[in-house]
Amino acid sequence: MQMPDRTSDMTFSDDQAEAWDRVADQLRGMGVDLVEGSLTPATEGKSTVLGVMGKAGSGKTMLLASLYKALKAAGVEIISGDYEGKRRKERRSLAILAPTNKAASVLRMRGVPATTIHRILYTPVYDPQYERIADWLTGNGERPVVEGLTDLALDRAKAFYDSNASVPGALAAAGLRGSDFIQGWKRREEPLDIGFIDESSMLDDRQFDDLREIFPTLVLFGDPAQLAPVNQSGQMVFDKLGAERQLHLSRIHRQAEGNPILDLAHALADPDLSFDRFERMVEQAAARDDRVVMAERVDAGLMARSPVLVWRNATRIRLINAFRMVNGAPADALLPGEPLICDGIELPLKHRKKRIDLEARGLIKGAQVIYLGPGTRPGFAKLHVIGAEEPQLSAASIIKIEKPDEEEPFIPQAATMGATFLHGAAVTIHKAQGSQWPEVQVFAPDLWAAAQAGRSEAGIALWKRLAYVAITRAEKRLHWVIRNRLGRPQAPLGVEDLRAQAPAAFALSAEE
Numbered sequence: 001m002q003m004p005d006r007t008s009d010m011t012f013s014d015d016q017a018e019a020w021d022r023v024a025d026q027l028r029g030m031g032v033d034l035v036e037g038s039l040t041p042a043t044e045g046k047s048t049v050l051g052v053m054g055k056a057g058s059g060k061t062m063l064l065a066s067l068y069k070a071l072k073a074a075g076v077e078i079i080s081g082d083y084e085g086k087r088r089k090e091r092r093s094l095a096i097l098a099p100t101n102k103a104a105s106v107l108r109m110r111g112v113p114a115t116t117i118h119r120i121l122y123t124p125v126y127d128p129q130y131e132r133i134a135d136w137l138t139g140n141g142e143r144p145v146v147e148g149l150t151d152l153a154l155d156r157a158k159a160f161y162d163s164n165a166s167v168p169g170a171l172a173a174a175g176l177r178g179s180d181f182i183q184g185w186k187r188r189e190e191p192l193d194i195g196f197i198d199e200s201s202m203l204d205d206r207q208f209d210d211l212r213e214i215f216p217t218l219v220l221f222g223d224p225a226q227l228a229p230v231n232q233s234g235q236m237v238f239d240k241l242g243a244e245r246q247l248h249l250s251r252i253h254r255q256a257e258g259n260p261i262l263d264l265a266h267a268l269a270d271p272d273l274s275f276d277r278f279e280r281m282v283e284q285a286a287a288r289d290d291r292v293v294m295a296e297r298v299d300a301g302l303m304a305r306s307p308v309l310v311w312r313n314a315t316r317i318r319l320i321n322a323f324r325m326v327n328g329a330p331a332d333a334l335l336p337g338e339p340l341i342c343d344g345i346e347l348p349l350k351h352r353k354k355r356i357d358l359e360a361r362g363l364i365k366g367a368q369v370i371y372l373g374p375g376t377r378p379g380f381a382k383l384h385v386i387g388a389e390e391p392q393l394s395a396a397s398i399i400k401i402e403k404p405d406e407e408e409p410f411i412p413q414a415a416t417m418g419a420t421f422l423h424g425a426a427v428t429i430h431k432a433q434g435s436q437w438p439e440v441q442v443f444a445p446d447l448w449a450a451a452q453a454g455r456s457e458a459g460i461a462l463w464k465r466l467a468y469v470a471i472t473r474a475e476k477r478l479h480w481v482i483r484n485r486l487g488r489p490q491a492p493l494g495v496e497d498l499r500a501q502a503p504a505a506f507a508l509s510a511e512e
Contacts, residue, residue: 012059012062012063012066013059013249015058015248015249015250016059016062016063016249018247019052019063019247019249020063020066020067022050022247023050023052023067023219023247024067024070026048026050026217026219027071027194027217029048030042030043030046030048030194030216030217031043031092032071032074032076032092032194032217033074034067034070034071034074037073037074037075038074039074039075039076039090039092041090041092042092042193042216046216047212047216047217047218048216048217048218049212049218049219049220049241049245050218050219050220050241050245050246050247051200051219051220051222051238051241051245051246051247052064052219052220052221052222052247052249053221053222053223053224053238053246053247053248053249054223054248054249054250055223055224055225055249055265055266056223056225056262056265056266056468056472057259057262057265057266058249058250059249060198060221060222060223060249061107061110061112061198061221063221063249064096064107064112064196064198064221065110065111065112067196067219068094068096068112068113068196071094071194072094075092076092076093076094076193076194077091077092077093077094078093078094078095078096078113079093079094079095079120079192080095080113080115080165080166080167091193092193092194093192093193093194094193094194094195094196095115095120095192095194095195095196095215096112096113096114096115096195096196096198097114097115097116097117097120097195097196097197097198097211098114098115098116098117098197098198098199098434099116099117099199099202099203099207099434100116100199100202100364100366100367100387100434100435101116101362101364101367101368101385101386101387101388102367102368102386102387102434102435102436103198103199103202103387103434103435104116104198104387105386105387105388106387106435106436107198108389113165114198115389116362116364117197117207117210117211118359118360118364119360120188120192120214121187121188121210121214122186122187122188122359122360123186123188124182124360125182125183125186126181126182126183127181127182127183129146129147130146130171130176130181132144132146133146133149133154133157133170133171133174133181134167134171137157137158137161137167137170138167149174149175149176153174153175154174156173156174156175157170157171157173157174158170159173160173166389168181168182168390169389169390172390182357188214191213191214191215191216192214192215193215193216193217194215194216194217194218194219195211195214195215195217195218195219196219196221197211197218197219197220197221198221198222199221199222199223199433199434200220200221200222200236200237200238201222201223201224201226201227201228201236201238201433202226202229202433202434203220203229203236203237204229204237205237208237220237220238220241222236222238223472224236224238224239225265225268225269225460225465225468225469226433226465226468226469227429227430227433227457227465227466227469228457228458235458259291260285260288260289260291260292260478261291261292261471261472261474261477261478262472263285264278264281264282264285264292264471264478265467265468265471265472267281268464268467268468273464274451275447275448275451275463278467279444279480279482282294282480286480290477291476291477291478292477292478292480293477293478293479293480294480294482295441295479295480295481295482296481296482296483296485297481297483297485297486297487298319298441298443298481298485298486298487299441299479299487300322300323300326300327300486300487300488300489301489301490301491302439302441302479303319303323303339303425303426303441304337304338304339304425304489304493305339305370305437305497306437306438306439306440306441307339307368307424307425307426307427307432308425308426308427308441308442308443308481309426309427309428309429309432309440309441309442309443309470309473310426310427310428310429310443310446311428311429311443311446311447311449311450311466312428312446312449313428314404315426315443315445315446316426316427316428317402317403317404318404319425319426319443319486320401320402320423320425320426321401321403321404322486323425323426323486324338324401324423324425326486326488326489327489327492327493328492331410332412333412334371334399334412335371335493336371336372336373336493336494336495337370337371337493337494337495338370338371338423338425338493339368339369339370339371339423339424339425340368340369340370340371340383340399340421340422340423340424341366341367341368341369341421341422341423341424341427341431342363342364342365342366342367342368342369342419342420342421343365343400343420343421343422344365344419344420345358345359345363345418345419345420346398346417346418346419346420358393358395358419361385361388361390361393362385362387362388362389362390362391363383363385363393363395363419366431367385367386367387367388368385368386368387368424368435369383369384369385369386369421369424370383370384370386370495370498371383371399372384372392372495372498373495375394375395376394378415379396379397379414379415379418380394380395380396380397380415380418381394381395381397381399382394383395383397384495384498391498392498395418395419396415396417396418396419397415397418397419397420397421398411398414398415398417398418398419398420398421399411399412399414399420399421400420400421400422400423401422401423402422402423409422426443429466429469429470430469432469432470432473433469435473436473436474436475437473437474437475438474438475438476438477439474439475439476439477439478439479440470440471440473440474440477440478440479441479441481442467442470442471442478442479442480442481443481444480444481444482445481445482445483445484446466447463447466447467447470448463450462450463450466451463
């Protein structure tokens with residue numbers, strides 16, 4: 001049987017085409033035929049898992065996007081995490097997930113409607129009155145008549161949904177706040193159908209087990225050259241699938257050819273490559289291409305939105321304090337525009353609803369956040385969650401700033417309980433996995449220290465894994481910082497660049 005044209009808007013390499021066919025065969029066995037564009041109900045008790053692996057530039061995201069478009073064209077319903085209509089026995093569905101908000105946002109910017117794993121594990125419970133609007137917006141009901149909402153408000157909601165496919169955003173465009181239509185959140189009890197998981201190298205065994213409970217059909221996309229989760233002893237979840245369940249993309253796609261950043265990343269596969277020789281390669285790349293910069297010092301201006309990537313915690317803490325000092329930050333308060341990293345949420349069980357609400361809005365461990373200023377209530381802070389679909393909120397916050405050679409952190413703001421944050425001007429390379437920034441600064445003295453330590457992970461020198469992950473976080477420009485110095489910022493910290501990313505329609509607040 002002739003496969004459909006997969007190349008109408010993209011050109012596959014041979015290994016991508018083979019992987020597409022293998023995934024399509026697996027889906028056909030689960031009742032979704034991409035060749036015929038036909039669907040049959042899922043068979044209860046049947047399950048399958050595949051791993052699609054490849055290094056940066058091999059076209060994993062391109063393959064994922066192509067499969068998503070084919071599934072949508074075949075009539076598979078896309079699950080977003082915003083709202084889920086009534087289940088139908090014959091329905092087939094797809095959810096595209098990533099471990100972090102930032103990783104999900106990378107996919108969304110490429111036209112793939114991804115959400116976080118956490119957002120799928122917990123689903124919103126809508127007020128029945130507004131559930132009728134959601135059903136109408138998603139094509140599963142008639143246009144409703146809702147007391148207190150005019151036809152004009154419903155038209156605004158429809159126009160917003162048609163362009164953004166977000167039910168909460170559409171309801172907010174109609175003048176409703178999140179607390180009007182979301183009554184709470186619940187752990188998903190019933191399974192879904194097909195799950196595509198990006199950045200699967202970040203998954204630990206517990207997350208993998210959770211996903212297998214939810215998705216009878218699971219396809220993992222991941223990079224075997226990245227760092228395994230810290231509690232996995234160098235092993236990634238797709239290492240356990242067996243050779244027959246692993247698909248490998250080895251060819252670098254033509255859009256990535258001639259990219260000096262990826263050339264450097266792939267050079268690290270040479271087992272005989274030393275750190276000194278690699279650094280000379282970086283210097284040579286910088287001499288011929290401005291996408292690579294050999295930097296004498298850290299750029300403090302870039303740190304406000306793109307953290308310096310380091311190996312050692314001590315380096316991270318020193319750079320954060322230097323960043324605050326050169327920006328004139330007071331000792332007892334934060335400046336608007338300072339970057340933060342969510343370190344978890346500290347709330348008792350009786351506040352479970354609020355905890356789930358914050359996590360669903362993007363405040364999960366590892367989320368990147370920008371401090372906007374104090375909230376209207378003591379202990380609250382206004383925050384911008386990088387990569388979240390509704391980025392701005394206000395939450396009870398405990399903000400910690402670690403000090404060099406001091407065990408206890410300085411706490412410029414402390415609610416009794418709430419979301420906890422560390423400063424985000426520098427982060428470890430482990431925590432940077434799944435994220436990308438237009439420009440990335442890599443602190444080379446730390447990688448040199450890792451090379452001197454002689455450590456390895458899964459048979460590969462640790463410094464090479466660290467360098468690979470750090471380099472591939474850069475979308476457009478890599479800054480290889482060779483000196484333990486920090487340059488002064490060219491402009492004061494601010495938040496003007498974030499205001500345009502916060503539609504006035506999004507009024508859900510954790511203070512409510």
